[in-house]
Amino acid sequence: MLAATAPAVVDPARVHAHLIKSSSDDRALYNQLITLYSRSSATIPDALRLFRRLPFAPTPISWTAAVSALSSDPVAALRLFLSMLRGPSRPTQATLSSLLKSLSLSSPPLLSAALQLHSLSLKLALSRLPFSGTALVAFYSKARRPSDALKAFDDLPHKDEVCYAAAIVGMAQNHRPTCAFSLFAAMRVAGVASTVYSVSGALRAAAHLAALEQARVVHAHAIIAGLEPDLVVSTALVDAYGKSGLVSDARMVFDALLPDANLVTWNAMLSAYAQQGDSESTVKLFDEMLERKIAPDDFSFLAVLTAWSNAGLVGEAERWIDLMGSSFGMAPSLEHYNCLVGAMARVGRLEDAERLVLTMPFEPDAAVWRTLLSGCVVHGAADLATTVGRRLLELDPQDDSAYVMLANIYLAAGRKDDMAKVWREMRDQGVKKEGGRSWIEVRGEVHAFIAGDRMHKNATDIYAKVVELMEEAKKLGYEEADEGLWHHSERLAVAFGVLSGAAPEGKALRVVKNLRICGDCHEFFKYVTRVIQREIVVRDVNRYHRLQHGCCTCKDYW
Numbered sequence: 001m002l003a004a005t006a007p008a009v010v011d012p013a014r015v016h017a018h019l020i021k022s023s024s025d026d027r028a029l030y031n032q033l034i035t036l037y038s039r040s041s042a043t044i045p046d047a048l049r050l051f052r053r054l055p056f057a058p059t060p061i062s063w064t065a066a067v068s069a070l071s072s073d074p075v076a077a078l079r080l081f082l083s084m085l086r087g088p089s090r091p092t093q094a095t096l097s098s099l100l101k102s103l104s105l106s107s108p109p110l111l112s113a114a115l116q117l118h119s120l121s122l123k124l125a126l127s128r129l130p131f132s133g134t135a136l137v138a139f140y141s142k143a144r145r146p147s148d149a150l151k152a153f154d155d156l157p158h159k160d161e162v163c164y165a166a167a168i169v170g171m172a173q174n175h176r177p178t179c180a181f182s183l184f185a186a187m188r189v190a191g192v193a194s195t196v197y198s199v200s201g202a203l204r205a206a207a208h209l210a211a212l213e214q215a216r217v218v219h220a221h222a223i224i225a226g227l228e229p230d231l232v233v234s235t236a237l238v239d240a241y242g243k244s245g246l247v248s249d250a251r252m253v254f255d256a257l258l259p260d261a262n263l264v265t266w267n268a269m270l271s272a273y274a275q276q277g278d279s280e281s282t283v284k285l286f287d288e289m290l291e292r293k294i295a296p297d298d299f300s301f302l303a304v305l306t307a308w309s310n311a312g313l314v315g316e317a318e319r320w321i322d323l324m325g326s327s328f329g330m331a332p333s334l335e336h337y338n339c340l341v342g343a344m345a346r347v348g349r350l351e352d353a354e355r356l357v358l359t360m361p362f363e364p365d366a367a368v369w370r371t372l373l374s375g376c377v378v379h380g381a382a383d384l385a386t387t388v389g390r391r392l393l394e395l396d397p398q399d400d401s402a403y404v405m406l407a408n409i410y411l412a413a414g415r416k417d418d419m420a421k422v423w424r425e426m427r428d429q430g431v432k433k434e435g436g437r438s439w440i441e442v443r444g445e446v447h448a449f450i451a452g453d454r455m456h457k458n459a460t461d462i463y464a465k466v467v468e469l470m471e472e473a474k475k476l477g478y479e480e481a482d483e484g485l486w487h488h489s490e491r492l493a494v495a496f497g498v499l500s501g502a503a504p505e506g507k508a509l510r511v512v513k514n515l516r517i518c519g520d521c522h523e524f525f526k527y528v529t530r531v532i533q534r535e536i537v538v539r540d541v542n543r544y545h546r547l548q549h550g551c552c553t554c555k556d557y558w
Contacts, residue, residue: 012036012043016050030054031061038069058087064095071102078103078113093126097135109143118152128155134163141170150179161193169201177205178446181214194221196230203236207243210512210539213444215240231257235265242272245510245537245544247281259292266294270303275544277310277553298333305339310543312346312557334362338371345375346557350384366396374516374542377405378557382413400426400433401516438489439512440497449492458496463487465495473527485520489513490538494525498532508535508546516540516558526550 015033019026030050037047051058051066058066063084070077081099084091096117103110103117118136121127127136133156140149153159153167164187171180184202187194199222206215219237222228228237234257241250254261254269266289273282282304289296301324308317317340324330337360344353353372357364369392376385389406392399403426410419426433438449449456456462466486474480485491490513497509517540525536525547535548546553 012046025055027056027059027062030056031059031065034062034065034069038065041072044069058084058089060089060092060095063089064092064098067095067102068098071098071105074102074106074110074113078110090124091120091126093121093129093132096121096126096132100132100135100139104139104142109139111143111145114139114143127152128157130156130158130160130163134166137163137166137170141166141173144174146171146174146176146179149174153183159187159190159192161187161195161198164192165195165197165201168198169204172201172204172208175208177208177211178448180205181211181446184218188221194225194227196227196232199225199227200232200236203233203240207236207240209439209441209446210244210510211439211441211446212241212244212246212510213441214446215244217444231260231262231265235262235268238265238268238272242268242275243539245276245508245539245546247272247276247278263294263297263300267297267299267303270300271306274303274307274310276546277307277543279304279307279311279313279316282307296328298330298336301328301330301332302335302339305336309339309342309346310554312343314340314343314347314349317343334360334365334368337362338368341368342371342375345372345378348375348379350375350379350381354384354388364391366392366399369395370399370401373402373405374558377409380409380412382409382415385409386418397429398431400431403431404433434515436489436518437514438493440493441510442497442500447493447496449489449496451489451492452487453489453492456492456496458499461499462492462495465499466491469495469498469528469531470524472531473524476527476530478524478527482520485518488518488521490517490521491524494528494536508537510537511539513538513540516542517545522547522552522556522558526552 012033015036019029019033034047034051037043037050047069048066051062051069054062063080067077067081067084070080077099081091081095084095100114100117103114118127121132121136126132133152136152137149140146140152149167149170153163156163164183168180168183168187171177171183180201184198187198199218202218203215205211206218215237218240219228222233222237227233234253237253238250241247241253250269250272254265257265266285270282270285273285286296286300286304289300301320304320305317308320321332321336321340324332324336337356341353341356344350344356350372353375357368357372369388373385373388373392376382376388385406389402392402396402403422407419407422410416410422436451439446440449441447447456453459470478470480470486490511493511494509497511517538522545525538527550529536529547530550535546538545538547540558542558543554545558
């Protein structure tokens with residue numbers, strides 16, 4: 001062992017000199033020295049020079065060490081690997097896993113090379129071994145190919161905690177939260193130990209779906225497994241509770257971490273407040289962060305600006321963008337300016353918002369134009385919406401939301417010919433409206449609905465409950481919506497929640513939707529809260545809606 005030969009030496013050059021003086025040709029020591037050189041970017045050339053001048057033919061371990069040294073340069077690592085294949089040495093699972101990790105670091109990941117590497121691993125019977133199999137799972141996850149990641153995972157005959165963690169994190173990263181939950185449950189049934197990565201991955205899935213009960217189950221498991229004190233797990237807990245709308249629980253976990261919370265944890269807590277539009281708590285927490293000498297970053301300011309945007313406080317949003325440069329030496333990004341555009345649009349300052357979009361020091365992207373277009377829809381500015389919508393479609397002709405928003409504002413303005421033209425253009429472009437999906441959690445199980453969904457085993461009762469709620473809402477003054485809106489996914493989810501007791505009495509019904517909540521459904525839910533005497537919380541693609549006593553925290557702007 002290298003450590004046994006020179007226990008007090010950490011300088012690879014001194015170790016190298018020791019080997020030369022002793023005339024040693026110990027292969028293990030030379031291979032370890034390649035790895036030691038590669039730990040610093042400054043000495044990576046020395047690692048490669050040593051590899052090329054080894055006093056023996058490179059072994060598979062030598063090749064693996066050299067390929068690993070080039071991990072930050074995927075193309076060079078791949079070129080070296082090809083040199084290995086031309087010689088007598090065969091790659092091991094460690095070689096393949098190291099190269100796959102390197103390929104995943106490229107932007108975008110080098111998929112073509114990885115597919116060939118996967119094919120080679122099948123020929124060499126390496127794809128079913130833990131290291132290389134897990135590396136395939138991780139690569140496909142980072143390459144946004146979750147189905148291939150699952151196939152690679154399923155091919156592993158013996159799955160350890162690292163394999164499960166890679167799969168769970170991969171599914172959570174690729175917006176497959178229910179699959180991540182299933183893998184986490186399977187891991188526990190199989191008796192495989194949890195790690196900070198598998199637990200944090202499951203919590204990320206819970207955050208995606210705002211699945212409060214699942215978050216609490218995983219939290220309890222983390223406590224039992226002794227993983228809760230870990231900063232990665234606790235930060236994921238803050239995020240999961242925050243995205244589930246339970247900011248108080250998120251704050252309890254956060255406070256327990258002090259003073260050890262890092263910037264990522266602070267940002268997670270800031271975001272939890274900001275998503276609720278709680279600008280006062282967001283700014284107070286930001287000030288506390290400064291008092292503790294934690295330097296904010298772009299995400300910290302983005303959280304504060306999101307809070308101001310959700311509150312429609314334009315002056316504060318402008319002041320904080322100025323503060324980024326004047327007090328913290330940070331240049332605001334396009335995302336920060338988008339928050340200011342959103343704040344202006346929220347309060348109806350549409351011309352000011354348009355002027356900002358055209359004069360800010362960035363070329364506006366689709367997200368900025370979409371923010372402004374949403375403001376035009378809310379405030380009924382059909383003419384400006386036409387201009388903004390066209391700008392958005394120039395950047396992204398496949399943006400289904402642009403067509404839908406334009407059609408809606410033309411319908412509201414009585415411009416049916418323009419509305420028909422938008423729908424026709426959408427059809428001619430081959431653009432299909434993204435299907436609305438809503439999720440609700442009932443006793444730890446997540447139920448998904450799509451518009452007009454009759455696949456649920458309780459479909460008959462759910463539809464009857466929708467009609468019942470509508471009848472009760474009409475008695476309170478609700479004006480019945482068009483029949484085509486009766487069975488939107490969010491209505492079915494709420495009806496199922498009421499029918500099945502999605503939460504204890506006095507607790508809120510919590511629904512997640514993948515799109516902007518329908519305006520008619522939003523209005524309907526305000527009446528439903530009075531009918532059932534319970535709060536309804538909807539997290540849509542834009543923000544949180546906390547509906548209670550016939551009102552919503554969004555003040556009918558989102």
